Amino acid sequence: MTKHIREERIARLSAASEQKKQDALNATQKAIRKLQQQGKVISFNAVAREAEVSTSYLYKYPELKNKIAKLREEQKRSGRKIPVASDNSKNRIIGHLKKRIMELEQQITNLRQANQSLAGRVFELEEYENTVQRFREHNQKLSTQIEKLSEENSQLKNKLATLNLGATKKVTSSYTKQKRPHMPIPDSVKMELANLGISINSTLRKLIRQNPEEITLEAIEALKYALSTQVINNRAGWLAEGIKNRWKKSETQTQETQNEELVFPKGFEEWYIQAIDALFILNESPTELPKNIKGELLVKVNRPTSSGLPYSLMSWLQAKKMMEMESKSQT
Secondary structure (H helix, E strand, C coil): CCHHHHHHHHHHHHHHHHHHHHHHHHHHHHHHHHHHHHCCCCCHHHHHHHHCCCHHHHHHCHHHHHHHHHHHHHHHHHCCCCCCCCHHHHHHHHHHHHHHHHHHHHHHHHHHHHHHHHHHHHHHHHHHHHHHHHHHHHHHHHHHHHHHHHHHHHHHHHHHHHHCCHHHHHHHHHHHHCCCCCCCCCHHHHHHHHHHCCCCCHHHHHHHHHCCHHHHHHHHHHHHHHHHHCCCCCHHHHHHHHHHCCCCCCHHHHHHHHHCCCCCCCCHHHHHHHHHHCCCECCCCHHHCCECCCCCEEEEECCCCCCCCCCEEEEHHHHHHHHHHHHHHHC
16 A cells, blocks of 8 residues: 555545534534424433434533533423523524634634744754755765775775885884774664664774764664564674674565555554644654564654754654643643
8 A cells, every 4th residue: 555545545534534523513513402492301312312423422522511411400490491592692692603703713813823833943944854964965975985095095005015115114104003083973873773772882883983874774774674583682792793794684675574564553543643733743654654673663753852853753652642641731
């Protein structure tokens, strides 16, 4: 199933669910008005029967629940049925509804302005991400150049050593004393190692700095595949050997992984749409989300990290719990 087809299916399901909810609400409101106009007894069963919905549905929405309970209690206190609304009453209701419409329209205007502000912020973040990507590409080019220069330097040393000249020995000695420039560990490698639970020891740090970023990432992918088929106690040692020996995930293994049908865990798709709408997480294609060593999908939560990243990478289950806790604290 392609990304486009999946997104269309999710959109249709969401639209159908929203339409079904709105139709049921309209039917319930209409049933209450009809019972009032006919002077009949107001109760949850009567409203549910007239609206052709279940009583549990009425209890689901506090506004409907409170309205029905209030009308029922007014009937009990008066000892008679609710009379048909008078013209004055209708006019008051209409005036109240018009006022409410104006308030909602103002809220919509405010939300649109807030949305425009957020859109501008998103554009700035995208520009930051593009800048970071350019720096990474430039860093990759520099790493490649350093690797080539290192190989040329080694060849020159060997050539000069064979000449067995005094001056050559001095030049070789000066080359030997030169230190390899300090190369920082790429952020992408740090993130992958954190997801795998690997601490960076001195041996691993040295290998990562001595090799291009793509070599390290290929060894990490090979480690991920190995973890899916076997138990590896010393992951750092395995990865060090992988970088040193240029281990890669074979093309057959990569093709098998690509041919696997992506199946989302139960409840993920519905929560993912809600989280994106609430701007709780970054809007990414669910088919391109990475996984941790437990096989859980990882999402980017719009909460900056202590290291300065604009988002926090965590499993979708952790993000769901955080979102629920924040929602409860705001109510």
